[in-house]
Amino acid sequence: MVDAVVSFVVQRVGEYLKNEAVFLRGVRGEVESVKKELEWMNCFIKDAEEKQVDSPLIKQWVSDIREIAYDFEDVLDEFTLQVHDKDEEGESSERKHGLFTAIKKSVAKSSRKGREKLTTYNIGKKIESLKKGLNDVSQRCELYGLRDINIKRDEDCHAFRRMKQLRKTTSFSFEEKVVGYEDETNKLLAKLLADEPRRYVISIWGTGGLGKTTLAGKLYKSSAIKHKFDCCAWVSVSQHFNIEDLLLRIIKSFGFPAKKLKGMSEEDLERYVHESLQGRSYLVVIDDVWHKEAWASLKRAFPDNENGSRVIITTRIKDVAERSDERTYVHELRFLKPDESWQLFCDKAFWNLSIDEGLERLGREMVEKCRGLPLAIVVLGGLLSTKKPQEWNLVRDNIWQNLSNDSIQITYLLALSFNDLPYKLKLCFLYLSHFPEDYAIDTDKLIRLWLAEGYIPHNEEIMEDVARNYLNELINRSLIQKEKTWLGKVVTCRIHDLLRDLSIQKATELNFIHSYDEIRRSSTHSSMLSCRRQAIYSGMNGIAWLQQCNPLLRSLLIFFLKQEGAMMSQLVSNLCTTFRFLRVLEFQHYRNTQSSWCLPKDIDKLIHLKYLGLRDTLIYSIPESILNLSNLETLDLNDDPFCCLYLPTEICKLKNLRHLIGELRGQYLRIDNMTNLQTLISVQDDTWTQTNHESLVNLRKLHLCLNRESQRNFTFDSIAKLKSIQILWVDLSKNHFFSTLQPLSHCPHLRDLSLCGKIEKLPEDMPVLLPNIEHLSLQSSELVDDPMPVLEKMLNLTVLALRHGCYCGKKMVCRANSFPRVEILTIETLYLEEWQVEEGALPVLTGLELINHRQQFQLPERLKSVPRLG
Incomplete structure (x- = not known):
């Protein structure tokens, strides 16, 4: 580590x-x-x-x-x-x-x-x-x-032997009675018993402790399986495996004669298994696979006799699940539903206790904290079953510490995933210990923080793309949970509290991060005087706590702070003179509606600063001295449209700035030649019209707010010069309208387009002009003609939003087989009286939002079963 x-x-x-x-x-x-x-x-x-x-x-x-x-x-x-x-x-x-x-x-x-x-x-x-x-x-x-x-030798190490034995015992110890997953079991059982004669692999993947082995065991012991297959075998692989050892254990599990096998070569063992399985249908479970090479090395021993043989693989890693075999059915195991979680808990906790209202309330509170992870629920239930009712409160107050102390399985099984990470991913995972429990983490913000900390290598690739790959790798390794996705990109994510506890434990051992929680009046470890990263969760006591912190602090994240504007300015001034090594300074969810404040000029003392996050802080002015921060990469400012924010005009002097975010309205900013700039949110008329757009060679995300009379007829000619643009939002004021969309055809990477303003009519060639658009949002368009005949030809659309004032007509038709990829649909129904959705239209729709929904409006019958959003 x-x-x-x-x-x-x-x-x-x-x-x-x-x-x-x-x-x-x-x-x-x-x-x-x-x-x-x-x-x-x-x-x-x-x-x-x-x-x-x-x-x-x-x-x-x-x-x-x-x-x-x-x-x-x-x-x-x-x-x-x-x-x-x-x-x-x-x-x-x-x-x-x-x-x-x-x-x-x-x-x-x-x-x-x-x-x-x-x-x-x-x-x-x-x-x-x-x-x-x-x-x-x-x-x-x-x-x-x-x-x-x-x-x-590994075998000479007591700790190694102990962990290896624990891995064996935990892999094959599935429950006799399985709670939940009935739908999962039935679906996978149908796959195993299907008439398909060719052998194929069923990969079950998900986080440690989710119940993959338990589910595989339930399938393995099913009576239907016993009647279907001539022979069955189970073998656990784990991180460190030896092919000869695996083959010997498979032979033993099948019950084949094992005489004279000792000393046989790997090739001879493969041949023996292959010959023994000729003419037989078989099921083999390969449990706890960490590397693609495991099944690739074994598969030569398993013939495809086209008699319906099957292989089940369980793994924590998505890439292993997806690339196991050329014929693979991948099944991501979900977390338990609330009712399944409660049933599992009751089976473990109340076998020798009488449930009463008080215990049920405490139990449900703790079960909710487990967030559907079966291992956590089983251990929690077993622990509470040994406690007196009056001791339940004590367990709740330190739930994760109690669970880790009560079960070596929890700490060990989760630590396996961490230990298997490359060093760069280890640092990214440890950084998650900055965030509070149950916190929805903005992935764009997380990526920018990783960049500022220096975790992403400088090479020919764009660092944000590398960081996004790191994030996806942590998700695919079941260490982070996706929460909200948009256009196939994870927008917010969470870390399960048990994994967060693991990251805190590992970060503590490395003296990597220290955190102070005012609500719990606790900190993660005592060696804070030498720690270089600090997180504070709420309140003035946390600010006082900073006086004891290491002056060599590199990273400071403060959550849920409440202060007056003048005090806020003084606080930041003190931070600038005390912690001059800071690379990251972030205030998240600052809560104050009484006073705004100005960033102190002392900010230029933080010459190492790469990330400054001041969103939700009611800041209104940034001093000229910020232009001295030559290393600054991210400037994330106030996003309140009712609070005017003033930046130095010569912001272009920040040559390394990659992300400029805030309500940058009512002023002129020089942004010419900011060749590293990728994100610009949001700028207004003068700034944009007086910019050399061709110099913004790396701009990917742009939000424009145009109000001037000179912009009444807005053209996209300036946008056409942005060769890297991917996400474009343009807001026009009332009585302004968009002219031709034709220049956007010169933006090959554009896939997210949001337009707020009048459009006289959607051009018939819009699908040709914008073939790669995946997310389209139209608002205040005042369209008279039904937009669906044009939009249905945009075959890559996955998210479509027709918001306030988009369409003023009374009838709308989605023709047969139209919108084949649209998953999320938002429709304003204020004027709509009739909406026809023909057979085969919107086949993969998973979410529907209706705006200004009138009682007399009748939702098409085919859409009534689609989950409603908003």
């Missing part, structure tokens, strides 16, 4: 050597030397942690290396600050002398060189101290024989 931290620091040091080469010229060799030593040590860390997890010597050794890595990063950041401050000091001195600046210019240069030498000397001494620390760690490694870790 420490390898994640050390690898990250090594990556950051590489960036320093590349980007700060001028400043590091006096100590570059020393910096590279420490970097190389950390790289070598990191080769041993992961092996050491895995093979001697119970060794206090190993734990102390990797802890020492971790702290040196943290200190090394601190030294480099501090050096950058010193150089910056001395340059600022020199510039201030020159400005102060006015007319004498030119005369003293050469003196200023020579004095600056002297200051650079002094600064380089300071960092040189600190790096020398770090190298000595690394040398001491290496000597202790030799002294205590820790180098021998690499020649020890």
Whole structure:
């Protein structure tokens, strides 16, 4: 686990050597030397942690290396600050002398060189101290024989044997009585018993503890299965597997004669299984698969006799499930429904207790916290069944700690998924411990935070795309749950409280993140004085808590803060002078409706800052000094349309800015040549009309609000110059209208289009002009003709919204087989009297929202069973 931290620091040091080469010229060799030593040590860390997890010597050794890595990063950041401050000091001195600046210019240069030498000397001494620390760690490694870790066999390690045994026992210990999943069982049983003669794989995937093995076991023991197949076998694979061992266990499970098998080669064992299965129909369950290679290595042993044989694979990883075989049915196992969760809990908790109103209330509260995870519910029920009724409150107050203490299975089974992650994904997962329980995490915000922290590598790919892949990988590995999706993209996500607890535990062990929860009056660990990332959940006591925090803090997220505007300004000013190493400063869900405030000019002291989040804070003004934050990538500001926000006009000086978000109305901003800008929300007339649009080469998401009389007839000519645009929202004021949509045909990546303003008539060639549009929203269009005959030809549409004032007609028709991909449909029915939906139209519709729904409006019969939204 420490390898994640050390690898990250090594990556950051590489960036320093590349980007700060001028400043590091006096100590570059020393910096590279420490970097190389950390790289070598990191080769041993992961092996050491895995093979001697119970060794206090190993734990102390990797802890020492971790702290040196943290200190090394601190030294480099501090050096950058010193150089910056001395340059600022020199510039201030020159400005102060006015007319004498030119005369003293050469003196200023020579004095600056002297200051650079002094600064380089300071960092040189600190790096020398770090190298000595690394040398001491290496000597202790030799002294205590820790180098021998690499020649020890896995089987010689007690901890490894213990975990391997636990993995075996947990994989095959499915319940005799299975609660819930009746629909899942029937669907999969039908697949197993289908008439299809060819062998195919059924992959069941989902998070650890969800019941995949239990469900597979229920299918395996079904009487219908016993009558269908000539022979059945079950084998558990897990993360570390040996093909010969698996084949031997499969032979044993099938009940085939096992004489003279010992010592046979893998190829001979494959041939034996293959010959033994000839002419037979079989079912084999391959449980707990972590890698695609497992089934790929085994499948040669299983003949396809076209007699209906089946293979069931259970896995936590979506990619493994989908790529198991060329003929695979993938089934994502859902979480239990509330009624199923309660039934399972009652079976475990009340077998020796009488249920009463008080216990039921407490029980339901705790079961809800389990969020449908069967393992958590089973352990909770078993734990409470041993408690006296008066002790239930104590369990509820510390539910996750109680469950982890009561069951080694929970901690171990969930930790397996974390341990299997590459180091870059480990850091991204640990970062989730910043967020409160049951928190809906905005994925765009999360991605920008990961970028600011430096978790995403700088390469030829766009970093946001890499980060999105990281997010999807964590989802596909069942470590994050999708909540809301849009256009196939996850918009918000959640982390199950048990997995959040795991991330907090791992982050605590690494001294990675510290959090203060005022409601619980608790913090995640006591070593906060050296921790470099802080999260605070609500209240003034949390702000006071900051006084004890590490001045080397890199990340500060404050949730649910309530302060007056003047106090808010003073708070931020104090943060800027105290925590000058900050890369991330974020205020989420600030609650105050009484006063607005101005960002203090001290903000320019945070020269390392990459992310500044001030949404929902009623901020109204940003000082000129923010233009000195040359590293800033995200500026996420007030999104209240009724609160005017003023930014410095020369915002284009922030050359590294990638995301500018806020109600940027009522002012002119220079955004020319912001070649890194990807998100711009939302700008108004003057800013847009006076911009060189061709210079915004990477702009992907744009929200325009146009009100000027000169924009009454809006054209998309400027948009056509945005070659990277993917998401476009344009809001026109009343009495303004859109002219031709033809220029949008030059935007090949455009897939999300939202237009608010008059459109005289939808052009017949709209499907040809906009062939890639997946999400279309029209509002205030005042269309007279039924828009459906045109829109139904846009075959890629998945979300269609015809909002307020879009269509003024009384009749609308969705013809047969139209809108083949539309999943979400929003319709205003204020004027609508008749809506015909013919056979085969809207075949995959999963959500319907009706706006201004009148009582006399009759919903088409075919749509009455579609879930209603809004």
